[in-house]
Amino acid sequence: MAEYKKVKIERGSGGWGGPLEVKPTEEKKYIVCITGGGIHPVAQKIADMTGAEPFDGFKSSPEGGFKAMACAVIDCGGTARIGVYPMKGVPTIDIHDTSPAGPLAQFIREENFVSGVGEDQITEI
Amino acid sequence: MGVYSSKIVKIGEQAHLFLEEGIVVFFGDNAPEELQDVAVVHELQDVTGEIVVGTKITLSNEELVVTAIGPVANENFVNLGHLVLKLDSASEAALPGDVSCSYTNLPNVKVDDRIEIN
Numbered sequence: 001m002a003e004y005k006k007v008k009i010e011r012g013s014g015g016w017g018g019p020l021e022v023k024p025t026e027e028k029k030y031i032v033c034i035t036g037g038g039i040h041p042v043a044q045k046i047a048d049m050t051g052a053e054p055f056d057g058f059k060s061s062p063e064g065g066f067k068a069m070a071c072a073v074i075d076c077g078g079t080a081r082i083g084v085y086p087m088k089g090v091p092t093i094d095i096h097d098t099s100p101a102g103p104l105a106q107f108i109r110e111e112n113f114v115s116g117v118g119e120d121q122i123t124e125i
Numbered sequence: 126m127g128v129y130s131s132k133i134v135k136i137g138e139q140a141h142l143f144l145e146e147g148i149v150v151f152f153g154d155n156a157p158e159e160l161q162d163v164a165v166v167h168e169l170q171d172v173t174g175e176i177v178v179g180t181k182i183t184l185s186n187e188e189l190v191v192t193a194i195g196p197v198a199n200e201n202f203v204n205l206g207h208l209v210l211k212l213d214s215a216s217e218a219a220l221p222g223d224v225s226c227s228y229t230n231l232p233n234v235k236v237d238d239r240i241e242i243n
Binding site for chain 2: 034035036037057058060061066075076077078079080081084085088096097098101102103104
């Protein structure tokens with residue numbers, strides 16, 4: 001069995017929400033990146049530090065769907081993805097400085113969303 | 126030569142939540158299902174230019190004019206086929222991914238309609 005480590009992810013200087021603690025498990029073992037252009041360095045760093053598997057969620061869906069996602073990394077400009085993954089129960093990390101907006105804002109809370117995240121905002125705990 | 130030309134192939138089940146607020150969320154037909162659910166889905170084509178203030182967009186035969194554009198909007202469009210049109214005539218984009226537009230009549234978006242960005 002793989003051993004997973006826990007990381008803390010804090011908001012960046014212009015960001016909102018969090019901090020989130022992400023600890024992958026056998027059931028939730030994917031760091032899903034929905035940014036286009038492959039695995040974003042933020043998703044890669046979370047995967048490297050936790051021991052979980054980075055997954056390009058724009059190309060396909062991981063086996064197990066949302067239940068298999070330890071977290072989602074997005075580069076959302078503020079309207080759509082910001083709400084979709086929290087609505088599906090997936091802790092969500094936005095690399096851009098966004099805060100809850102749009103019709104799905106009701107699903108976005110400090111407990112399931114953090115934004116403005118760069119590699120420096122990810123620390124081991 | 127325009128920036129983009131494509132056909133609407135699907136209206137996601139929850140796209141109306143956004144449309145009712147004057148927001149048209151586009152994703153390409155390669156996007157994951159959860160994103161297509163909230164989107165007006167277009168047949169993905171190459172993007173051949175940049176959207177700027179003043180760019181004319183014809184959506185479902187209605188003409189829109191871009192009044193403001195957020196700093197990540199073009200990047201999202203090229204990388205993900207993802208575009209967020211806000212029909213609010215704003216002179217400053219409220220969110221980084223926004224493309225604010227002015228309009229005469231609200232477009233009534235349906236499958237098989239076209240989006241042309243010039």
